[in-house]
Amino acid sequence: MPSKTTRSTMTIGDFLLRRLREVGTPHLFGVAGDFNLEFLVQMEEDNEFTWVGNCNELNAAYAADGYARISGLSTLVVTNGVGALSAINGVAGAYSEYVPIVTVCGSLPLKALDRNLLMHHTSADTDYDAVLKAYTPFTVAQTRLTPQNAVAEIDRLILTAWQRKRPVYMELPSDIAYLDVEVPAEPLDLVMPPSDTERLSTCTDEIVTRLTRARSPAILVDIAADRYGVADELQELAGKLQVPIAAINTVKGVIDETCPYFLGLYVGAGSAPEVRKAVEDSDCLLAIGVRRVDTTSGGFSDALPTERIDARGDAVDIGPDNYQAVYLKELLRRVADSVSSREQPASPRTYSAVPASEVAVPSGPLEQNAYWDLVQGFVREGDVIIAEDGTSEAGGWGLHLPPGCTFVTQAVWGSIGYTVGSVLGTMLAAPDRRHLLLVGDGSFQLTAQEVSTMLRHDLKPIIFLINNGGYTIERTICGKDGKFNDIANWSYADLPKVLHPGTNARTFVVKTAAELQAALAVPHDGMIFIEAIMDKYDVPPAALASGHKMAEVDYGPRGPQHRPGIQL
Structure with missing residues (x-):
């Protein structure tokens, strides 16, 4: 009983x-x-x-x-x-x-x-x-x-x-x-239910068979890989079968970018040629939670194989077969354990980046290229990087991350101002890690007051704010000189002192690469707030391409984007 x-x-x-x-x-x-x-x-x-x-x-x-x-x-x-x-x-x-x-x-x-x-x-x-x-x-x-x-x-x-x-x-x-x-009296256990025994076994066998028989298998990961914590299983599977891995931009950093099998981000036509070929020409693509959204598919320019394996959190589609009550982590653990290594796995790539203090900086006004070179040299192992929708996100996607980094962005919902609140949460969840907030002036104005909460709790983010006079990412879509893309100019670097009198935050306004380089050399003993002044027409290439593609999807062939001078 x-x-x-x-x-x-x-x-x-x-x-x-x-x-x-x-x-x-x-x-x-x-x-x-x-x-x-x-x-x-x-x-x-x-x-x-x-x-x-x-x-x-x-x-x-x-x-x-x-x-x-x-x-x-x-x-x-x-x-x-x-x-x-x-x-x-x-x-x-x-x-x-x-x-x-x-x-x-x-x-x-x-x-x-x-x-x-x-x-x-x-x-x-x-x-x-x-x-x-x-x-x-x-x-x-x-x-x-x-x-x-x-x-x-x-x-x-x-x-x-x-x-x-x-x-x-x-x-x-x-x-x-x-x-x-x-x-x-019993505590609440956070556990996934066990998979259906037969469905799990049959699904595992089918995936293992397809992967091992394939001539050009590949793995493509989306949000589910992060939320269900399966990066280790995927990297182990890739190592055993020598399978390349690509990531949708929602999950940058989830797969260790020094993993020898990691190719980079897949964004449809905007992908590097080797990434696009590996994904689109694969005869067995293992897709982990992939959702076809305009902002994650290069404006629907992706071309995923129709016979792929679609694995979600609790179900899998393989051709005509659907497997319910098959839970992702349990499934991938079973698959990784079931395959045999083809040969000795490759050694991890060594992370190498020129430290910010050693980057050769150009003279003249600060520009996006020099800015991101210095940010790249500043990033270190274990950092949490929170990138705001728009220019900051596009620049962040181009960073090569060392091991142990977490990259937070809102690539699908895209609510500007999200990151200022989000970094408060990431810092409280992981107080022993460095947190780098990459944000633009327009987004920052929506949620700027939350900096006061960070200071009240004695949190120490490193805030990189691009002050370029408004919504530069929107200038790439529509309204290069539209007044609707202009915003009020704030003294951003002064805000920590206004929001928390007596703060020990170190604040800087930088207009040249040399000034940014000097700001990055200061001790991290409190909040660091760097306001980087840049031209409103200066934009990372990835943001420019993304903006133009978004305009085509949003407005169609008779949209205003075809008028001369309407876009960056």
């Missing part, structure tokens, strides 16, 4: 905190509001959490996203209506990019629902499900907690977020957090 689960009694709020503690999210991101204050009191009394306290809910969602990319899961706390809807863009981005966030929304008291009371932070009607419905397209599970369902629903949503690698939305009515419920 099975043993009964040991149970005890605790409040709903305390049980939620206990579960969040058990799954390793000791930092809570968000903004206080009257419907979540009782939960935040419980959080402080628990004394095992750090309340980050963001400047607004959107920034909090971005920070939770960055945190989860490093740690595997995060928690966002908002209040009903005004807070939840402010955060929804950041949560939607996490949904698009497969990032698991547990969103806890302090919501209307249940008595308001029972009595049809009109409440503040609502539309002043009785559509109490309005915010929950707004979150439904951007989360994989939603619930409103009640005393009857709280225990089961808390566990279901947290586990679903972790297993599906996407956000969930949980409403905690403000009048139930202190109610006692019976709870299990």
